[in-house]
Amino acid sequence: MPDQPSLFSGMDGDAPTSPPPPTTPQRIARVLLEETALELDYLIPDDLAARIQPGTRVHIPLQNRKETAVVLQILDDSPFADKLKPISSTVGSRPMFTATLLQLAQWTSQYYLSPVRQVLRAMLPEAVRSKPETFLSDSHLTLTNPPDAEALEKLQKTAPLQARIIHLLQSSGGEATLSQLRQQLHSATQVVHALVRKNIISRSEVRVERDPFQDEEFLPSSPLTFTEEQQAAFTQILLNLNTPADERKPILLHGVTGSGKTELYLQAIAHVLTQNQTALVLVPEISLTPQTIERFKSRFSDRKERIAVLHSHLSEGERHDEWFKIHENRADIVIGARSAIFAPLQNLGIIVVDEEHEPSYKQDENPRYHARDLAIVRAKLEKCPVLLGSATPSLETWTNARSGKYLHLHLTKRTDHKTLPLIRVVDMRLEKRKTKDGVAILSEVLRIAIQRRLDQGEQIILFLNRRGFNTAVTCLDCGTTVRCPDCDIPFTFHKTDNRLVCHVCGMRSLPPKKCAQCNTPTLLFGGFGTERAEATLRTVFPTARIARVDTDVMNRKNQLRDTLRDFRSQKIDLLIGTQMIAKGLDFPNVTLVGVLNADLSLNLPDFRAAERTFQLLTQVAGRAGRGEIKGEVLIQTYAPHSPAIQFARHADYDGYAEQELEHRSNFGPYPPHTHAILIGSRSKQAALAEFTLQNLATKLKKSLPNGTIIHDPCPSPLAKAHGQYRFQLLLLTDKIRPLLAQLKATLTDMTFPEEVIVTWDIDPTTLM
Structure with a gap:
């Protein structure tokens, strides 16, 4: 029997000690704390090593508390290696962020001057961040x-x-x-x-699974036969799919309304799925989501369970489960609004941005990213194509396409030989003289046209981008307008609730019986919104089935989806609404579209106002005549000779773009000839907000990159909101990266008063 080793071997010299086995160096994780933005190093325990990699959310000990952090890097060493604490646990069973999404977060942080922690926070829905894997x-x-x-x-x-x-x-x-x-x-x-x-x-x-569409039935559909233009465009899309990633260009699919852009999306995605890849589809409006989902689930009926949806109208539980469907690779197609650009899809084969011109792709809170631009960046990181679709491309996208930076595919005709609607402009200056109270809601021309279409069993859409019954309450004696005290804008009267409502801060109050200034009861409830227009329509057309679509009435879950479905099934004759119904929707029996006040967006103090008006009119006009009957559009305006209205009347995008680009070059130059940065300050003290911005402007002027134009600080068009006075500073440059570096350095060095909030918006879509 062999000798047993002594318990004290190696201690008394009687027996040699064996060398200790070689140890594997313990790996180290560099993490970003989600609440404080600190980057710290922690040891990775052996029992967690297999689960921790870049993108994993973890719990870490910090002083006497537990914090949540995101792993940014895995390191072999750290200057503090002998003092590091181990990670306590992981959050979830898998990394929350893919390597590509971490890269995208870094790019977003650098370009939009937003802390990485805020970008990562924006990437996760609140339900996922606060209660991960709570099924x-x-x-x-x-x-x-x-x-x-x-x-x-x-x-x-x-x-x-x-x-x-x-x-x-x-x-x-x-x-x-x-x-x-x-x-x-x-x-x-x-x-x-x-x-x-x-x-x-x-x-x-x-x-x-909390499936938002579990009770829905989708009838299978088959691919449609392409027109010659569609086939030529599809051939180019397939060539782009097979082009080496470093040679591939973003694609602008520029097609008139009804030209079959969605069919091209569907067939391009079908091709991608055959390559065992996934697809991401962005839509700008919640109103477009139900119809888009219906089209995709019908076309891909064999895998409809593998289509995920992400948008703000889902419940927290539904959003949680839809996100994890993507995260666990149980979704091949993701459809959603702007935040869906961060969907954790892997093996992406294509990104589609529908209605790429829409300003709703721009996030208005930090990080102020533009989902279309991030789609282009993510496509480059994922080495996949990006397809930008629109009948009225943004001038930035159109300029990139015209210069050859993007591939430009043009569809000039509607499918099935359908023609574009006849568009007529109604001069409301003449109509106003005919009315007793001076407020013309329906011109005689539009009233007759509506009645004719109703008599023929056809459907009508009326567009008015303003809510409420009356848009202002004014004293006839002294001229005082009842305004929101916190926002200094006129209250809007909502008759159903008998309330004055501020459409900025939401303040509500009872309408006054007399003027607060002169104490006289001669108050005029003037102007009109969708609520008053609906009441007028019900009076003029008492037998018509009428529905209104705006945020005042579409407040119940699935109410918008149900209303649009009823309209499609012709249970509704006339639909009146705001921009929720202005684009992307396809109703074959709609033969008449009326725009009740085309001047609302035209008169905004913004260099993009004319572009927005042209796009909106063209898009809403495109809802007419998508079936077998030729469509008709009537645009009511007090500015009938405006270039935006006249070019929209003739559906002449190229003509409009040329004159608008020349206009911006002569009076700016404004984007897309340059990049814009809008810096804002707000405070309850107007003088302090203005002084802060003046001080910042003075410091910036000392070392601005060549080619940068800096405007003087001035009050914002919305000069007061939520009780705070607002000022802004506009910078224009053709060298955006040097200016971003200078702005970041200046903002870092400056200390702002506690009473002042300073914000910055890179490539703003509005100056309001």
């Missing part, structure tokens, strides 16, 4: 040992509820969930417990 569950029941007929008959007498559960399971093929049984028997839970104890049924827990 609903249900009991799956299986009838494993059913009693024979005699035993079941006896059970019917002694325990009738147990017998009923057995019958229900038998009728459903021997399997059902507990929630299904509860729908037919309230006490099912206790009865099931008893049957499990008797070993008659078995029970297992299963995850329940």
Whole structure:
């Protein structure tokens, strides 16, 4: 028997000690704290090593508390290696951020001058960040040992509820969930417990997905035959898909309304799916989401369960489950609004940005990113194509396409030989003289046109981008307008609620009975919004079935989807609404579109006002005549000779773009000839907000890059909001990166008064 080693071997010199086994250096994680933006190093415990990689959220000890952080890097060493604490645990079973999304976060942080922690926070829905992997569950029941007929008959007498559960399971093929049984028997839970104890049924827990479309039925659809223009465009898209990533260009799909852009999206994505890749589709408006989802789930009916949706109208639980469907690689197609650009899709094969010109792709809170621009950056990082679609491209995108930076595909005709609608402009200066109160809502021309279409069983859309009943309450004696005290803008009167409402801060109050300044009761409720227009329509067309679509009435979940579905099934004759119905929607029986006040967006103090007006009019006009009957559009305006209105009337995008670009070159130069940065300050003290911006402007002027134009600080067009006075400073440059570096350095060096909030917006879409 061999000698046993002494417990004290190596201590008394009698036996040599064996060298210790080589140790594997412990890896180190550099993490970013989510709340404080600190970057710290921590040891990775051996039991967590397999689960921790860049993008993993972790709990770490910090002083006497536990903090949440994101792993940015895995390191082999750290200057503080001998003092590091270990990571406590991981958040979730897998990394929350892919390597590409971490790169995208870094790019977004650098370009939009936003802390990385804020970008990472924006990448995760609140439900995912606060309660990750909190899924609903249900009991799956299986009838494993059913009693024979005699035993079941006896059970019917002694325990009738147990017998009923057995019958229900038998009728459903021997399997059902507990929630299904509860729908037919309230006490099912206790009865099931008893049957499990008797070993008659078995029970297992299963995850329940909160699917926002679980009750929907989608009829399968087949690919449509391309027109010649579509086929030529599709060939170019396929060539782009097969082009080496470093030679690939973003694609602008510039097609008139009704030219079949969506069909090209669908068939391009179908091709990508055959390559075992995934697709991301961005839409600008919630109103477009239901119809887009319907088209995609119908076309890809064999994999409709692998289509995920991300937008703000989902419940927190639905958004949580849809995000994890993507995160767990159970989704091939993701459809969503701007935040969906951060969807954790892997193996991306294509990104589609529908209606790429829409300003709603721009986030108005920090980080103030533009989803279209991030789509182009992400596509480059993912080495996949990006397809930008629009009938009225933004001038930035159109300029890039014209210069050859983007591939420009043009669809000039509607599908199936359908023609663009006839567009007529109605001069409301003449109509106003005919009305008793001076307010012309419906011109005689539009009234006759609506009646004719109603008589023919056709449908009408009326567009007015202003909510409420009256847009101002003014004293006829002294001229005082009732204004919001916190925002200094006129209150809007909502007749249904009998309230004055501020459409900026939401303040509500009862309408006055007399003027607060001169104490006279001669108050004029003037102007009109969608609520008053609806009331007028119901009076003029009493038998018509009318529905209104704006944020005042579309406040119930799925109400917008249900309304649009009723309109499509022709349960509604006339739809009046704001920009929620102005674009992207396809209703074949709509033959007349009326724009009640085309001047609202035209008169805004913004260099993009004319562009927005042209785009909006062209888009809303495109809702008419998409079926077999030729469409008609009537535009009511007090500025009939405006270039934006006249070019929209003739559907002449190229003509409009040329003159608008020349205009911006002569009077700026404004984007897209330059990049813009809008710096804002706000405070309850107007003088302090203005002085802060003047001080910042003085410091910036000392070392601005060549080619930079800096305007003087001035009050914002919306000079007061939420009780704070607002000022702004506009910078224009053709060298954006040097200016960003200078701005970042200046902002870092400056200390602003606590009472002043300073913001900055890179490439703003509005100056309001």
